[in-house]
Amino acid sequence: MVNLADWISKGRFTIVRDTKKDELSALSYSLNIMSGKLKKNIHELENKNEELNKFAYVVSHDLKAPLRGIYNVISWIEEDLSDEVSPALRRYLNIIPQRTQRMEALINGLLDYARTNRKTAPEEVDTNSLIQEITQSIVPRNFTLKIQKLPKIFTERLKLEQVFFNLISNAVKYASPEKGFIEIGCLQNNHIFEFYVQDNGIGIDPQYHNKIFEIFQTLREKNEIESTGVGLAIVKKILDDRGETISITSHLGEGTVFSFTWRNNKRI
Template identity: 75%
Template sequence: MKLSTQIVLAFSLIIMLSVADSYTNYRLSLKVHLNSQFLSNSEAVIRNSNKTHRAILEMQSAVRGYLLTNDTTFLEAYYSGLEKVPVFLKEQHLLTDNNERQGAILDSVSTLHNEWLAYTSELITARKENPQAYQNLLDNKLKKHVGKNINDSITEKFKRFDRIEYKTRKHHSQMLMHSLTKTRTYSLIFLSLTFFVGICSTAYIVIMITNRINSMVRVADTISKGRFTIVEDYKNDELSALASSLNIMSRRLEKNIQELEKKNEELNKFAYVVSHDLKAPLRGIYNVITWIEEDLSGELSPALKNYLNIIPQRTQRMEALINGLLDYARINRKTPPELVDTNLLVQEITQSIVPRNFKLEINDLPEIFTERLKLEQVFSNLISNAVKYSNPQNGHIEIKCEKFMSIYEFSIKDHGIGIAKEYHQKIFEIFQTLREKNEMESTGIGLAIVKKIIDEQGEDIHVQSKLGEGTEFIFTWRNTKSV
């Protein structure tokens, strides 16, 4: 499965969980809204019930006061109730439109209230207009508690109505709390799932990509060190193409290196054969000149003797160039690394190269695990170069080292003739020299050998110098054991 597909699936799963969470919260929020709306409506029902019952009680008190005192001012609350109570009952019907039980109770209250109104209307009329009829009503109905029984029935109906409302309200209140609890629970569950899936999918993809990239980096690192391994990758995604390209590169590099090593071996053999074949004629020329000087010395003119003296110098320079080329060809030869005391190494080199009248300063140099022969060649050529271009009478050479992590920076400084800035790069080219071509010891190969060894090690060398102010060569060298 491709990485892009895995990432899309992970995000799709997270989005699905988010959608499920949103949908669940929406459904639960509807329940919360309905229950909250019912509770709000229930408060209005209770208030209206109390208001209606209170208005009916006020009417009953007003009638009772009028009957006892015959004071018509008591009837104001009664007549006011005649207008308000029907309105209140109608409002209550609208508020409890969905509850049949409560609707039936309200109908019973309305019926009982109408009976009471008929009863009280007859009493009030008789009280005002016909005392005898009023007395009969008192004896036949009022004293038999007809009105009281109606009022008690109305009060009982209101109590029953309120009990039903409070019970229903309690149920909806519990449902509201349950919905809120479920909302929090589901939100926490979906949030946890989303977080878990997001973290797991991200960690899985990151770890998988990191491990595979690290394996490719390790292979690239081993390739850079000359070990041509391949990446074992059995996936089929975007990184597989990179792994395949890396494997192809590794195989091609291995093949090219093998071919180069074969060519180098052939070139080394060729160089030895050519050097041997070139040295033989040079020795023959030198011998012939020697014989001429020995056998015909009395017959030679001064000019001819001068010419014969020049020929050995040229042949010796030619032989030095051939030896330099052989040294240059030998650089690619690998030797096993070992622990090298560079302080002791430099001491041995300077004893054989640096004249005794030179001032020599060698700082404390480190021990390095490396190829001894190549490091020895670098020091030998640079110290020899410092001796060549120093004043033979008061030569002064400084050798020191500084460490940066696992890299050592060596410097070899002389106080000789110096090098003009335009030659700072040119001196590292083969056969380039600042001395005259007829000077035997200056072949122009020594610094080229140093440059080639330094480049092969993956290090750096540069020169700091001004004409007439001496020269300092600075190069880096790595401790291979710490890599």
């Protein structure tokens, strides 16, 4: 009976055949019913998630087509009627591409958010190499970048890469363009790692520390293309799905430190 309860807690919904008909039979019967219902509910939830992912892809694809059409029409107007466009109208025409590009960025963010449900096989990941690949592609060369010694872990590479990519991207967006500083490091407690990404950016008022993890929430102005408010929501979703935690240490004007836990799938 204890084994059955332990199996259920780990997601192994086994049915126990009880032939003794003793005082534990009623408990066995109840556990079997609970196991069956949980298995059915989880199966239905997985199907719903799959349907939601397909819906997100279809809708996003359908939304992108008219956005590109709008952008093309504006380009044609500027090319064919450039001599007839007044300065005021030109200002309005310049605003439209900015809005359409932001909309496309939001759609791409939505697709990235939907992809967090995908499962990939765990593998040995050298986080030093992973961080080098990410920072070389998104961190400006004039930034001061400090990378502490990072571990090798056995895990889903794609999920860990998404978390680091979005946290480092966030640090780049809000750091000082002239004197940007980013530090990435890790503390280890047995098979649990606590990574951190620190920057010297504008900082975040404590009253917004929870709000920034909500999808489409951003501290930047809504017309700024590079800030969609999806990145930190993706980070939070991945960590929540894995049962991990994330914390933030920040005040206005004092930079920000994001710290998150990440468990090794197995010891290596």
